[in-house]
Amino acid sequence: MEINATYTSLVAVGDSFTEGMSDRLPDGSYRGWADLLAARLATRQPGFRYANLAVRGKLIGQIVAEQVEVAAAMRADVVTLVGGLNDTLRPKCDMGRVRSLLDEAVERLAPSCKQLVLMRSPGRQGPVLTRFRPRMEELFAHIDELAGRHDALVVDLYGSPVLADQRMWDVDRLHLTADGHRRVAAAVGESLRLDPEFDWRAPLPPAVPPRWASRRIDDARFAREHLLPWIGRRLTGRSSGDGRDPKRAELLPYEPPPSA
Template identity: 80%
Template sequence: MEMNATYTSFVAVGDSFTEGMSDRLPDGTYRGWADLLAARLAGRAPGFRYANLAVRGKLIGQIVDEQVDLAAGMKADLVTLVGGLNDTLRPSCDMGRVRGLLEEAVARLAPTCTTLVLMRSPGRQGPVLQRFRPRMEELFAHVDALAAEYGALVVDLYGSPALGDQRMWDVDRLHLTSEGHRRVAEAVWQTLGLDAEDDWRAPLPPGAPARWAARRAADLRFARQHLGPWIGRRLTGRSSGDGLPAKRPELLPYEPPRP
């Protein structure tokens, strides 16, 4: 992999993490780490082009079927691929199939770009992570192996205590806050060998512990607004991304969002 390069094009592939939930802009759209990274890369390369094919809720099979060939055909300098975590959170998950599909995606993308970036996704501290940790760590071990085989870079977000801090996660407990996305963008930036702006691993300052009543109220609100609908979609085979288009389906010159 060529380090510290001037990238003139970037394609992001994945699910809600790469789409940018829950980093919401004033107009209601999502920004996220990939948009933040694109903005910084555009400052280094006139005519910089960017596409983001990610759609929330997508499983690795859907990413392979709907995004990978499209991304490969764009022949961008830089491609990021993050997928498979939604599969690990399903009650029934064939990890052998997930590993095989992820390798298929990497094998298709790696020859078409200068730099392919994979990730070990962050995990929020709490009982959900503990329940699914074995699957997640199996997935991330496979990510490391694929990177070694195909010459990709790996951004290790999973090992960051700062990104595991509950304050880095939105009220849905599945998606990073704006500060979390900013740190992910910085982590990718540094993995590309570019000059650090700050320490993305730095812990948040100590906060006052939440009172018991406030914690219970937050738990009830989470269950009603987020957990219940999530379980309903799992039981009916639906996804939050059904029918939604990619946020930036074409590799076009980057333009910052309007304030």
């Protein structure tokens, strides 16, 4: 692939990570790394087109059923696929089925585009995710294998120390902050051989340890506002994305909002 290559179109497939939570714009909508990447590519190519089919809460089976065929039919230059992590965070997870569905998605998407981009998603430190880490690493090992078979790129965010920093994560502890999304966009751009905008791997300044009382208040708020509702959805089979449409369902010319 040429250095500083030009692309005419991008389709993003996946769940909340690709939808852009929690990079919230003033109007309450979400931006996220895929929008930031599209904005950068659009400055390089007149008429650049972008679709984002991602919907929060989607499992890999739903991504395959609802997004993959639509994305493949768009015949974009670049397709990004990030999925399967929500499955690994469920109380019960059939990893064999997850691997099979990822196979199906990649086998359909890879021939439909010039470049398929996969991802080893970032992971913060903490007791909740530690429980599911073996599943996550099994997922990422399979993604590496698929990429090798289908000439896909893999953006390795899981091994990034700065993206594991707790300050890169929103109060829900599941989604990146605006700075986190900005760094992911830069990492994906780097994988596509764009000129580096900045060093996305650069560490944050040393943190001032929070006081014990402040940590307990934050933990209680997290449990009340995010953890317990999340557990409730897992146990009842509901999803935060139920009934939601993709934010950019069609591959159309992209003009970033002024705040982007």
